[in-house]
Amino acid sequence: MYSAIRLTAFSPRNSFSRTVFSLAPGCTLHGAHWKYHILNPIKGDGTHASSVFKARVIPDHSPGKALEAPKWALIKVASPDDPTASENLKRECNIYRLPGVASANCFRKLYDIIDKNTIALEWLDTTLAELEYRSDTRTYRLIGKVLREMLSSCVILEQYNCVNTDFKSANVLLSALCFSKDIPELQTNLPFEEEIWKVEIPQQLRDLLRSMLVINPSKGLLPWKETLIRSRLSDWIKYGERFHKLAEELGNPGILFLLPFDCGETFWKEKVPKRERDYGDYRHFATMASRVTKAQTNLMDPMTVPEQIDWTLEQAIIHSQPVYIELPGDMVDAAIIASRLNTPISVPECPPSPNEPLPEVLARIYNARQPLILVDGECRSLRILDEVDELVKITGWPTWTTVFGKGLVNEELPNVYGHYNGSWGSKEWQVYFESADLIIALGPHYTDTNSYHFTTIPREEVSVSLSKSMVQIGSKCYRDIPDGFLFRVLRSLDKDCVPQVEGPPRSTATNVRAAIDHDGALVQKTFYSFVNEIFRPNDLILTETGTAGHGGRQFQLPPHSRLFGPATWLSIGYMLLATLGAIVAKREISQNANARAILFIGDGSLQMSVQEIALAFFGGDDEQSANSFSARTYGELAGIVQDDRIQKGSGLKVVEVFMGQEDVQGALLNLMKTQIAGEQR
Ligand SMILES: Cc1ncc(C[n+]2csc(CCOP(=O)(O)OP(=O)(O)O)c2C)c(N)n1
Structure with missing residues (x-):
């Protein structure tokens, strides 16, 4: 998993040196992997014995050097006049090069050792020290991640009998992916105690930060006292339901530490971030969907979003069944890594089953x-x-x-x-x-x-x-x-x-147009055969539930056209929106701006979503009033069908046709008769 939280490899030092060795912006350093174009010096937190610079990485395209280059790097330079700084840099390099450290996601990457006083490191956007605390779920998740990465780093270092003696928020590096897109301005670093009292956070969070984030080098990580755990335990039980809710919302029981025991109902209702709030449980929709989906995912964490989306789409492709991707409101503007978009989703091939018939x-x-x-x-x-x-x-x-x-x-x-x-x-x-x-x-x-x-x-x-x-x-x-x-x-x-067989006679295609009375009223029985002539190859034809859906079954479709009609659930109002979506997709896929979609819809169904017609005006180049027609007789309809605006024009055309209120055919006629008979009884 890609992690964008990194710890610096600590650099133990005996004394601080303030001698700063500088590189001129614009100069280029040559590393074993890439070149580095120096941009500007970086202001640290005042405790560093070396100078640091931001650099743009210049990829090396020569054969054998096709290593994918990052965009930026951080160049660290120890002053040649300061033997302690050089020694510290050397030790730092040695730690970065430990195999466990080099391969772990929780440590910053060492790109290049340029010379004995200069190294190139991975660039990350900011540090924990620069991040403003906010009482929101994303910050809580970030805290959880920081803790996980910090503890993982301890486990890795332990293999080499090392401990990190330089844990501090300025050494916890964060990529912009970890938090909101707006990186806060650098702020003055106040001592920790002062700092955390400036923000309104639950007491438990203060305890947690105090015990976990602030490490006293002489005492190490301070465990909670048994008495404290005892007193908290009764609270945890008392507030079990709240804990459960938050843990579900945030996807992690680590929230136990953040549960605000010491505050009243108002704090719980108004300050503790939870999506449920007073508006109901938004996850009901996901729960409902779980009955009809093959796979579901909840996008809670920007780090895992790309994999989650790809996996869910893959399930949809493999099983040809619906899937559900849940996007919590506070994730809408989260930045994610887009590199997976370069690789199409691949579906594994199944070997044939030996038992297939x-x-x-x-x-x-x-x-x-x-x-x-x-x-x-x-x-x-x-x-x-x-x-x-x-x-x-x-x-x-x-x-x-x-x-x-x-x-x-x-x-x-x-x-x-x-x-x-x-x-x-x-x-x-x-x-x-x-x-x-x-x-x-x-x-x-x-x-x-x-x-x-x-x-x-x-x-x-x-x-x-x-x-x-x-x-x-x-x-x-x-x-x-x-x-x-x-x-x-x-x-x-x-x-x-394969036996050759004789089928029954095909239906004799009567010339409907010739048999129709020109002045006669439009009727369901012949309307659909009459309008059939407007269809062309590649048309999309859609018929809404009701008489239109039934009548559309009579169409004789030209090659490569597609008919979408009601087949299962029949929710009226749907087909108008489906038409708008289908034509956008059709034009995009066929790269043909003149591709057509023709919708047949009753006035009752149209009322369900008629306002969406406004969408269809986008892209039309004619005056809409010139594109509305109406017909009551076959003569009027014949004139409209031949009209150049229908045959050749672009944009939305609306043809209103009038038929009798109880004019229905086929299976619908049976339904209507049964209904009328039932009501008359
Ligand atoms: C959301 C929804 N409500 C009700 C129905 C039941 N229903 C099916 S067709 C129909 C009438 C539709 O009227 P209209 O679009 O004018 O079609 P027509 O009268 O020509 O059949 C209704 C209410 C439905 N399918 N979906």
Whole structure:
């Protein structure tokens, strides 16, 4: 783990020397790894026997020197006239070079020994002495980290029979990542006791700082007295619930030390930082999400944020399931290291399982007499659309989609019939479907909306279903099947053994436009076929819950277009926002500023999120009033569809169409009739 808290290797000294040896800003030092361009001298805390400078590191690109260079370094120079300072610098180097110290994150890195009086060290932005205490969770976390790094350093030094005799806040170096982006101005260092009484902090924190941060070199680390621990223990028990809450919030039981026992309720409510406050527990959302996510993470610590985000996204990619990343309010402006962005998230490959039912599936295919393929919506998240396309083309078998699967196969292929709507569609299709002896169901998603109230789910005994990590043949389930099963089926398939079959007649494409009465009112039954002609390849087409979602099932989609319709939860108001998001993504991915998204939405649903239309105005180059249309008849709609502003214009276009209040079709009509009958009883 990258840590940005470093301790300096201490430099024991017999006397202080005030002789300062100076380097001129602008001069360049040559080290074994890099060159160092001196910028300016650094003012220390007055206790150092050597001079220090900030330097810019000049990378060395010559062969064999490809070591990744940091941006800055600190140059430390001992005066050549001061033998004690030189001796101290030498000792300091020896300590930095101890293998345990050199490899530990808690010590500053030694970059180069330039000569016997000059060394180059890692640059860190500030020290603990310069950091202003704030009563917030980030400061508490920082204290926890400082303590951890300090104690780790003691353990490492102990291996070499060394102790750090120079613990002080000016020697605890911090990177800007540890705290707020604003590094405070240098402040005068007052003696510790005076300093901590200047800020309002819980008594426990004072105790902690006194015992842990201020080390008396002659006495070492002072342990708490047994009597003190006894008295605190009863408090810890008394305030157990508060402790538990804070420990949960801050992710560390170390908060035990910080619990303010000696202050009243007001202090607890107003001063102790806790996200919960009086506004309720924000983590309820994370808890709720935990039921439907594959992985969750809570971004509490800037040091670990990049790894946490990458891991969580990796889980989403591996499992194709939702994940939840929790971003506490006080982390929004935290700086983090961005270097991981250079490496794409890689997903480990799974070897095929020896128990997967490849022979069984192939046998079903070769022996089929009346087969069909049913493409459902999960194929997209299974990332098998190329394989689905190949299977549909290789077999030439009759292929239907579910509602959710619509748009996932090329509807212009001769063996693709469109979406299967059971008893609401062609009788010949229904007969073929219900008497099929093999249905290859790809990416099934059997909700009531997606299966015409469960009436179009294939019979289990004739089905071969491919889901995430599962293959089901009849009633037998094969679990833990690695991704790529359909790919392996295709590679093993002997094309000459695939039976050629005759499907039912395709629907005769009637010329809807010609059959429509020009002056007639717009009706659900023919509206969707009528507007179909506005679609072009690559369009995004979205249909909101309600009549629009049902009607959109009739669209015949051009190649490479995508249809997003309601398939499961159907929350009205969602599709408008989805349209705005989808078109932004589409334009970015396709690098085509003219890519189009077409939304069909009822007036009821529109009201849920209509204000967001304001967003869509950004990027439009025409006057909006010139882009609003309305139609009540097919004649009016035909004129609008042909209008150049619709055909060629850019920006948002709104076409308002009017239809009867109880004008519904298909499965929705049944629902409405049942509802009306129920209300009349
Ligand atoms: C948040 C939410 N509330 C209620 C519903 C139930 N619901 C489904 S469709 C619909 C009517 C939508 O009206 P409109 O958008 O005008 O569509 P249409 O009348 O054309 O079907 C309602 C209330 C829902 N799906 N989601």
